[in-house]
Every structure is written in structure tokens, then in C-alpha cells.
Amino acid sequence: MEDYASRYNIGLRSSHTGYFFCDGFPLEVGAQRAGDDVVSWALSLVAGDDHFVTRDAAQRSRTPMLNPLDAPDAVSAAAEPLEGLLDDCNHVASIYLFHVVPVAGTTPGHDGMKGLAQAVYDAGVSGHQVRTPVDPFESPQAWRDIFRRQVTEGFMQPAQRYSDPNLRTPVEIRQAGELADGVADLIEAHLGPVRSSGDVGGPHMGDMWWRNLLLVTSNWATILRFGICD
Numbered sequence: 001m002e003d004y005a006s007r008y009n010i011g012l013r014s015s016h017t018g019y020f021f022c023d024g025f026p027l028e029v030g031a032q033r034a035g036d037d038v039v040s041w042a043l044s045l046v047a048g049d050d051h052f053v054t055r056d057a058a059q060r061s062r063t064p065m066l067n068p069l070d071a072p073d074a075v076s077a078a079a080e081p082l083e084g085l086l087d088d089c090n091h092v093a094s095i096y097l098f099h100v101v102p103v104a105g106t107t108p109g110h111d112g113m114k115g116l117a118q119a120v121y122d123a124g125v126s127g128h129q130v131r132t133p134v135d136p137f138e139s140p141q142a143w144r145d146i147f148r149r150q151v152t153e154g155f156m157q158p159a160q161r162y163s164d165p166n167l168r169t170p171v172e173i174r175q176a177g178e179l180a181d182g183v184a185d186l187i188e189a190h191l192g193p194v195r196s197s198g199d200v201g202g203p204h205m206g207d208m209w210w211r212n213l214l215l216v217t218s219n220w221a222t223i224l225r226f227g228i229c230d
Contacts, residue, residue: 099123
């Protein structure tokens with residue numbers, strides 16, 4: 001990744017949770033090499049006819065690259081402390097990703113977003129049909145603000161559900177926001193920077209309130225779902 005950033009004069013970006021990103025860095029799964037620091041999977045860069053292996057660059061990096069297909073399990077585990085802060089005696093919070101699917105071969109625009117959302121649902125067993133276009137948010141990163149606001153100021157936050165500011169302390173509300181940021185960082189650490197996002201309908205999972213956000217990166221698409229059930 002460092003070699004790619006230097007070669008194409010693209011800066012590295014980092015999140016406050018310690019993950020590193022490089023816009024446009026294309027990855028594919030490669031073979032693990034004995035002695036590599038990357039223990040989950042190895043990576044190779046594909047750049048037309050100019051192929052060069054980035055294992056050594058990854059070895060120099062302190063943060064191992066993450067497998068996109070592991071994102072749902074990783075997010076479910078990381079979201080548990082946040083869900084605990086959002087639960088109350090009558091309601092249970094849920095935060096998770098649907099399946100991750102490749103974006104290759106899809107058409108850009110509204111129809112492409114709808115097609116990607118359908119592909120995500122088709123990868124599971126819900127059988128849900130997306131019947132309306134998915135309008136992308138004006139800012140690709142708007143999903144982060146929406147997610148954070150819902151867990152700190154919206155219906156996901158118990159203090160807002162009961163209109164009782166004393167139900168959660170300011171420290172707990174701030175912690176919920178920080179945990180939401182951490183979940184968002186983890187998603188992009190697995191899938192790359194989100195380049196397009198938007199609200200999408202979805203199957204009814206028994207929640208009394210829920211929201212589904214389609215997230216699309218350069219190579220992958222998934223749907224982040226967060227909701228409250230009683």
C-alpha cells in the first residue's frame with residue numbers, strides 16, 4: 001500500500017482508531033507466505049501489466065490488512081459494547097452488516113445502487129425484493145453522521161426514546177458516539193472508503209424501528225442495519 005501511494009502520488013489516510021487507508025488501492029486475495037506479519041490473509045496489487053507484490057509493504061505496515069468477507073462477523077463483535085449501551089429494560093438494540101458482495105459489473109447511478117442492494121439481499125436468505133431506487137446521499141460519508149446521530153441523539157439512544165436525559169449520562173452518550181465511529185472505521189478498514197451510500201428498504205426483522213444504509217466502496221457493497229426491537 002505504501003509503494004502504491006508513493007507510485008501514484010496518493011496520500012495515506014488514517015483513522016483515529018489506528019487503521020490506514022489509501023484511496024484507489026485495488027486488492028485481491030493472494031496466498032499466505034510463511035513469515036508474513038499479515039496473519040489473516042495475504043494481498044497482491046493488480047495494476048494492468050505491471051504486477052508487483054505488496055506483501056513486503058504490508059509487512060512493514062503495523063496494521064494488518066483485513067479480509068472484506070470477514071466484515072459482517074467483525075462488525076457484529078465490535079458492535080456488542082455499543083448495543084449494550086443502547087439496550088434498556090424494554091428494548092434491545094441490534095447493529096450488523098448484511099452480506100458483502102463485489103461491485104464489479106454493476107451499472108453506476110440509481111439503478112446500479114438498487115442492483116447492488118438487491119445483490120446484497122440475494123446473497124442471504126431473506127428473499128427481499130428492492131422495489132424502489134436507492135438515492136445516494138449528497139456526501140458519500142453521510143452514513144457515518146447518520147449512524148452516529150442515531151446512537152447519540154436519535155431513537156437508538158434510550159435517553160431519547162424515553163425523553164429522559166437522565167437515563168444515560170453524558171459520558172455514556174459520548175461513549176456511544178465513539179463506539180459508533182469505531183464500528184464505521186472497522187467497516188472501511190475491511191471494505192475501503194465508502195464512495196456512495198444511501199437509504200434502502202429491507203426485510204422486516206421484527207424491529208419496532210430500524211434503518212438500512214447501503215454502503216458502496218470501490219470494490220465491495222454491503223448494507224448496515226441498526227434497529228430497536230421490544
